[in-house]
Amino acid sequence: MKKSLIVSVVQQACGEDRQTNLALSIAKIxxxxxxxxxxxxxxxxxxxxxxxxxxxxxxxxxxxxxxxxTTELLSQLAKQLKIVIVSTIxxxxxxxxxxxxxxxxxxxGSMVGKYRKMHxxxxxxxxxxxxxxxxxxxxxxxxxxxxxxxxxICWDQWFPEAARLMTLAGAELLIxxxxxxxxxxxALDEQQRQLDAWITIQRAHAVANGIPVIACxxxxxxxxxxxxxxxxxxxxxxxxxxxxxxxxxxDESTNELLTCTLDGSRSERVRQIWPYxxxxxxxxxxDLTKRFID
Numbered sequence: 037m038k039k040s041l042i043v044s045v046v047q048q049a050c051g052e053d054r055q056t057n058l059a060l061s062i063a064k065i066x067x068x069x070x071x072x073x074x075x076x077x078x079x080x081x082x083x084x085x086x087x088x089x090x091x092x093x094x095x096x097x098x099x100x101x102x103x104x105x106t107t108e109l110l111s112q113l114a115k116q117l118k119i120v121i122v123s124t125i126x127x128x129x130x131x132x133x134x135x136x137x138x139x140x141x142x143x144x145g146s147m148v149g150k151y152r153k154m155h156x157x158x159x160x161x162x163x164x165x166x167x168x169x170x171x172x173x174x175x176x177x178x179x180x181x182x183x184x185x186x187x188x189i190c191w192d193q194w195f196p197e198a199a200r201l202m203t204l205a206g207a208e209l210l211i212x213x214x215x216x217x218x219x220x221x222x223a224l225d226e227q228q229r230q231l232d233a234w235i236t237i238q239r240a241h242a243v244a245n246g247i248p249v250i251a252c253x254x255x256x257x258x259x260x261x262x263x264x265x266x267x268x269x270x271x272x273x274x275x276x277x278x279x280x281x282x283x284x285x286x287d288e289s290t291n292e293l294l295t296c297t298l299d300g301s302r303s304e305r306v307r308q309i310w311p312y313x314x315x316x317x318x319x320x321x322x323d324l325t326k327r328f329i330d
Contacts, residue, residue: 115145149178
């Protein structure tokens with residue numbers, strides 16, 4: 037990783053109109069570039085409302101190929117602004133085969149890699165198994181001019197195995213584009229527990245692996261189709277250092293660009309005093325490949 041890296045997170049609302057959402061994303065990318073950022077991360081599926089609140093075949097019309105119109109636009113933007121961009125797109129691979137896919141563009145505009153979401157949830161209001169085929173590209177960091185990026189997506193953030201495998205493959209940053217929130221009918225204390233758990237698990241990935249973590253979430257209430265219910269996306273995007281410390285953090289409701297500077301040498305210093313990779317008992321971890329130990 038570069039000795040000093042300026043990174044930005046776009047926290048934004050995603051309304052019904054794709055062009056409005058994209059225009060906001062682009063405006064924030066320009067803002068990041070004006071701050072001399074090397075990297076800018078956009079929320080999960082930032083082009084559209086979170087359509088997985090119900091199961092409806094009409095939503096497949098939102099999918100697009102990669103390469104496609106959005107990747108072409110972001111490629112040109114990355115080249116124009118000389119900035120690395122991480123976007124997440126509803127990918128149409130072929131008829132009947134779709135993925136939730138992160139795409140990374142380098143400073144020269146080249147599409148240097150993609151990651152297809154591996155863990156697919158199926159919970160009330162998060163019916164992603166209906167839309168997304170589990171990823172088949174594995175946990176492989178994406179090589180860029182600023183370093184190796186371990187890009188994962190939302191539900192992946194709850195699985196320490198994903199963070200560890202990215203780290204073992206050489207990732208120097210863990211990046212989580214996200215669309216997560218709560219049901220407004222949940223009690224306030226339950227909402228707080230959910231938010232605290234989300235923040236804690238990702239900070240723990242930074243600690244356990246000795247590398248920074250970037251968590252990028254959307255904001256705003258999105259009503260479920262044909263229902264009075266919906267999801268209040270809780271924002272709270274943040275960037276944490278290699279000991280899990282907050283470097284910068286947003287609130288629950290602001291369209292905002294978060295920007296901070298990472299010390300590229302600090303991960304190595306932290307790993308020297310907390311050498312978890314050295315002390316792993318790899319000779320006794322075979323049972324991790326089992327679903328359950330009976």
